Amino acid sequence: MKNIILTILFCNVLIFPQQNSVGLISKTDDVSDGYILLNPISLKTTYLIDNNGEKVHEWKSEHNALISYLLPNGNLVRTIFLNNENFDGVGGSTGGIEILSWNGEIIWNYDLSTSNKMLHHDIEILPNGNILAICWKKINLERMLKLGRDPELHFDHDGNILEELWGEEIIEINPISGEIVWKWNVFEHVVQNFSDTLENFNSVSQNYQLIDINKGHTGDWLHFNSLDYNEYLDQILITSPFSNEIYIIDHSTTNFESSSHQGGYYEMGGDILYRWGNPAMYDMGDFDDQKLFFVHDAHWIDEEKGIIRFFNNGGGFRNYSTVETIQTPLNEHGKYDIDSSGVFSPIKSKIDYNEGSFDTFFSAGISGSQQLSNGNILICEGIKGKVFEIDNNKNIVWEYVNPVNNSGILNYNESPSRNPLFQVRKYALNYGVLNEKELIPYGPIESYNILSLESYNEDYEEVLIKNYPNPFNSSTKISYFLNKSSDVNISIYNILGEKILNVKNAFIEKGHYSFNWNLKNKDGQNINSGVYFFIIKTDEANISHKLILIK
Numbered sequence: 001m002k003n004i005i006l007t008i009l010f011c012n013v014l015i016f017p018q019q020n021s022v023g024l025i026s027k028t029d030d031v032s033d034g035y036i037l038l039n040p041i042s043l044k045t046t047y048l049i050d051n052n053g054e055k056v057h058e059w060k061s062e063h064n065a066l067i068s069y070l071l072p073n074g075n076l077v078r079t080i081f082l083n084n085e086n087f088d089g090v091g092g093s094t095g096g097i098e099i100l101s102w103n104g105e106i107i108w109n110y111d112l113s114t115s116n117k118m119l120h121h122d123i124e125i126l127p128n129g130n131i132l133a134i135c136w137k138k139i140n141l142e143r144m145l146k147l148g149r150d151p152e153l154h155f156d157h158d159g160n161i162l163e164e165l166w167g168e169e170i171i172e173i174n175p176i177s178g179e180i181v182w183k184w185n186v187f188e189h190v191v192q193n194f195s196d197t198l199e200n201f202n203s204v205s206q207n208y209q210l211i212d213i214n215k216g217h218t219g220d221w222l223h224f225n226s227l228d229y230n231e232y233l234d235q236i237l238i239t240s241p242f243s244n245e246i247y248i249i250d251h252s253t254t255n256f257e258s259s260s261h262q263g264g265y266y267e268m269g270g271d272i273l274y275r276w277g278n279p280a281m282y283d284m285g286d287f288d289d290q291k292l293f294f295v296h297d298a299h300w301i302d303e304e305k306g307i308i309r310f311f312n313n314g315g316g317f318r319n320y321s322t323v324e325t326i327q328t329p330l331n332e333h334g335k336y337d338i339d340s341s342g343v344f345s346p347i348k349s350k351i352d353y354n355e356g357s358f359d360t361f362f363s364a365g366i367s368g369s370q371q372l373s374n375g376n377i378l379i380c381e382g383i384k385g386k387v388f389e390i391d392n393n394k395n396i397v398w399e400y401v402n403p404v405n406n407s408g409i410l411n412y413n414e415s416p417s418r419n420p421l422f423q424v425r426k427y428a429l430n431y432g433v434l435n436e437k438e439l440i441p442y443g444p445i446e447s448y449n450i451l452s453l454e455s456y457n458e459d460y461e462e463v464l465i466k467n468y469p470n471p472f473n474s475s476t477k478i479s480y481f482l483n484k485s486s487d488v489n490i491s492i493y494n495i496l497g498e499k500i501l502n503v504k505n506a507f508i509e510k511g512h513y514s515f516n517w518n519l520k521n522k523d524g525q526n527i528n529s530g531v532y533f534f535i536i537k538t539d540e541a542n543i544s545h546k547l548i549l550i551k
Contacts, residue, residue, distance in 0.1 A: 020412045022403035022419070023446040024053030030391050031398040032374045034426045035434060038387075038445070039068040039078070040404035041420055046076060047445055052471060052548075053400055054441035059104045066094050066422050069125055072432025074102035077131070079123055084113045087136065091365070092121040092225060097131065099175065102433065108175050117169075124227040124236075126172070130181065132236065134224045135169040139187065148192030148200045150214045166220045170227070170236060170249075184236075184249060184270050186211060186222065188259045205283040205342065209261075209271035215281050217242045226368070228299040233334045234265060235273065237308065239298040241365075244278040244290060246298040246310065248328075248336070266335055274328060274336035279343045291349060293317040296382075297368030297423055306330030309352065309371065311379075315364030320356050323369050323379055324349040353379060353394060368423035378426050385419035389426075403446030412446045412546075442466035443545055465534060471548035478534055478547075479514045486538040492517070492547070493533045500527065503534075519549065 031051050038047045046068045048057040059068075063080035070076055082095030095113030100106060110131075112119045116138040124132040144165040145151060154162040172182035191210035192200050204212045216222060226239040229251070238247045250264040250273060257263030258270035266273055277292030279285030294315035301309045306328040314321050326349045329337040338344055352369075355361035366382030376397065378389050385402030403410045405419040427434060443466055467478040482488065490503040500521040521527050532547040 020401075020446070021414060022401045022410050022416050023412055023444050025399040025401055026396065027051060027399075028397045030376075030395075031389055032372045032376050032378075032426070034372070034428050034431075035439070036387065036400070037068055037070050037425050037427065038402065039065055039421065039424075040385075040402055041066060041422060042406040042418070043404045043409075046078065048439075049400075049445070050439070050441055051398060052441065053444050054470060055443060055445060056439035056441055057102075057437075059100050061098065061100065061104075063096070063098065065098075066092065067122060069123070069425065070427055070431075071125065074433035074437070075107060076100045076102075077123065077125060079119070079121070079133075080109075082111060082113045084118055086115045086138075087113075087118045087120075090120075090220060092223070093136075094119050094121070097123060097133065097173075102437075110173060110175070110178060112171075121224065122226045124229045126229055127231055129175060131173045131175060132227050132229060133171050133173060134227060134238075135171055136166045136220070137169050137185065137187075138164045138166050140164055144213070146199055147187060147190060148194050148198040148213055150192075150194045153214060153218055162218050165218070168222050168224045170224075170238070182251070182253075182255060182258065184258045187213075189261075189271050208275065208282045208284070208338065208342070208344070209268060209273075211243070211272070212281060212283070215243070226297045226299070230300050230303045232303040233306075235334075237298055237300060239295055239310065241294040241296060241313070241315075243281050244292040244295060245275050245281055246277055246292070246295065246308065247272050248274040274344055276326065276328070276344050284341075284343050289343075294365065296366060301325065301371040306336075309369060311363075311367045311369055312349075313363055313365060313367060319362060320354065321362050321367065321381070322351055323353040323377065325352055326350070352377060353390060366420060366422045370425055372426060373428060378424065380421055380424040382421050382423065385416055385421050387421065387424045403444070409445060409447055412444070440466065440468055441470055443470075465536065465543060465545035467534070467545065467547060470546075471550045473550050475516060475518050476547065477514055477516050478545075479512065480534075480536060481512050482508060482510050482538070484540075485509045486540070489537040490515075491535050491537075493535060494527075495531045495533075500532070517547075 036049050038049055044061045044064050046059045047055050050056050059076050065078035065080050068076055068078045077099050079094045080096040080098050084095055087093045095118050096111045098109040118136050119133050120136055121134050141163045168186045170184040171180045174181050189210050190200050190213040191202050191204055191207045192213050193204050194214055222240045223242040224238050224240050228237040234252045236249050236251050250266045253264035260269040261271050262269045278290045294313040296311045298308055298310040301307050309325045312322045312324050326346050329345045331337055363381045363383040368380050370378040372378055376389050376391050380387050387400045388396050389398040391397050401416050402419045402421050465480045467476045488508045489505045491499050492501040494500050503515055519527050529549050534545045534547055536543050
């Protein structure tokens with residue numbers, strides 16, 4: 001095994017600023033209790049972190065993932081990236097789903113990545129354990145022209161004919177059998193007024209329940225990016241950033257009914273029950289009436305009242321983002337009343353968060369939000385990898401920046417870039433298995449290494465260091481594990497690189513050890529609040545761990 005050689009870079013000047021630029025940025029007493037599930041897109045590891053930004057659990061996989069969800073039993077569901085040259089380079093393309101146990105074992109995986117179909121973006125776990133997923137389905141030029149697509153829409157900038165159109169399917173997968181038990185296909189719910197000699201000819205404005213096949217993008221037509229399920233109404237909410245709309249469809253239908261215009265509890269088959277955001281998509285408005293701009297993560301925050309929240313990115317339209325809420329016109333029958341004008345209400349949304357400036361709040365793509373039980377809102381500003389929680393007065397009470405980019409794990413004071421998060425979820429302390437597990441913080445994700453790495457062997461099993469509590473204010477127990485017997489020097493340094501305490505200098509056998517630090521330095525004096533480093537030097541490596549003292 002190749003050794004790791006690391007060199008301490010200490011000097012008697014300040015070697016880095018104390019303030020983090022990644023990891024935990026700020027925290028107040030008003031933050032909600034719970035754990036954040038953090039899924040760095042560029043890493044094959046998913047983390048569960050506490051409000052101090054410390055890891056309490058992690059899952060390692062063979063695949064990178066776009067999104068992860070934690071089940072009450074401790075299993076982790078991830079949408080994983082699979083290579084598929086037929087959908088290469090398209091944002092949100094995944095291809096697979098995997099379920100990992102709490103201990104990281106693969107329980108189940110599912111692939112749908114062929115020449116004309118591919119899973120992408122979001123999934124939704126249903127109460128019965130089944131999984132809703134979004135799937136692209138390609139049709140060729142001949143088929144889309146029969147459906148009423150205007151051939152003039154199918155030329156690229158160089159005048160070449162585009163040979164395919166990507167539609168959307170919503171599928172429901174039984175994770176036990178792997179069977180698709182329900183599906184919905186957008187091409188079965190389209191309308192066109194281009195030619196009365198082709199299929200689906202009708203008035204667009206008088207058929208709001210259908211999608212005009214001649215509106216929107218070519219190629220990747222609608223680009224659905226999120227799903228939500230309303231158990232109370234048995235309805236599915238879909239987000240489309242390319243049409244700048246959200247859609248609600250009926251889930252109570254059979255497969256036959258979902259492909260038709262009749263049946264199901266709401267008697268409309270698989271047709272659209274409600275749509276909002278861009279009435280120009282059904283010829284009932286123009287750009288001035290558009291409300292959604294490259295929208296992401298629409299979800300119900302009150303299922304019975306029909307209240308929906310979404311992240312209105314603004315990408316391609318404006319230089320700021322907003323988090324907004326709408327009250328849908330839900331009636332006592334679970335249907336949605338349309339105004340006499342032929343447009344669904346509301347006319348305006350409620351702005352939950354908006355700084356109105358590119359510099360302060362803008363993510364052109366991805367992103368999302370979550371309503372928390374204490375009334376706070378968790379917001380993911382995805383492109384920046386920034387997660388923050390706001391209170392009812394829109395004050396930021398917790399802020400965190402993803403410390404992982406496509407180069408790996410960042411040092412705590414590095415300027416972050418290329419560190420996106422698709423979305424983030426927070427789970428209450430008493431959520432399922434979290435109420436049963438002993439979740440001990442064992443350090444942040446970001447590096448606080450004041451060591452330079454000259455050579456690295458990824459198979460080397462590091463010395464493991466953790467301390468509890470961290471941050472601390474009276475004492476802390478530092479635990480460490482040596483993976484082999486070695487001469488060891490253990491010391492504590494301050495942020496200036498000055499050694500303040502020599503803990504041990506001896507030959508130590510392989511094993512687990514601990515040390516209780518009473519916050520005294522080598523002269524027996526009490527130390528001040530600040531950041532300190534517990535450093536272990538072995539024959540093969542020097543490893544550091546950050547300690548935070550708050551008095």
